[in-house]
Amino acid sequence: EAQVTQNPRYLITVTGKKLTVTCSQNMNHEYMSWYRQDPGLGLRQIYYSMNVEVTDKGDVPEGYKVSRKEKRNFPLILESPSPNQTSLYFCASSFSALEGYTFGSGTRLTVV
């Protein structure tokens, strides 16, 4: 089945403890992107990647890192999480964003 897989689905962590949210797609998509969803703000892009080893900042990149060493994987790294990064995170992929993204099921992160 064609899909974007994120792990974990739920995560509670403490301030400052490094964490990684994994994202993998099995559709051979070029484009991958991370979004965060907050009430009343919709979805905002954190980082995106147009191909392997090509990544760039979205609208809200502060406090996040990403890497794209392989086409299928696009992990999101929080080096020192803070409570304002408590949010619902979505990974998405596409052959071209102009075709519309396929989204993962989301990761609900709580930082205390």
Next chain:
Amino acid sequence: AQSVTQPDIHITVSEGASLELRCNYSYGATPYLFWYVQSPGQGLQLLLKYFSGDTLVQGIKGFEAEFKRSQSSFNLRKPSVHWSDAAEYFCAVAGTGGGNKLTFGTGTQLKVEL
């Protein structure tokens, strides 16, 4: 910069009634427009998309949307709503720069009364 406005935060309709969700966009060139649906606890599912051509586009689950350039709108419609349509709906516009970024509206929460 591209932007999307969804003026209705919440909408309640009766099952069987028609539905229209509003979306206005701002984009300098020909927009690429999308509607996504998010059911509780789920990711986003693409309902339909518009790139060019016929301004009335059909999507999944019986939804359609009409692109009106003069009004910068891309409203979503359904003739008869089912209880299972209760969800949050997001309109989005894609640009050709910045990794073809999707810019989302803030969403419209649809409640369906039985």
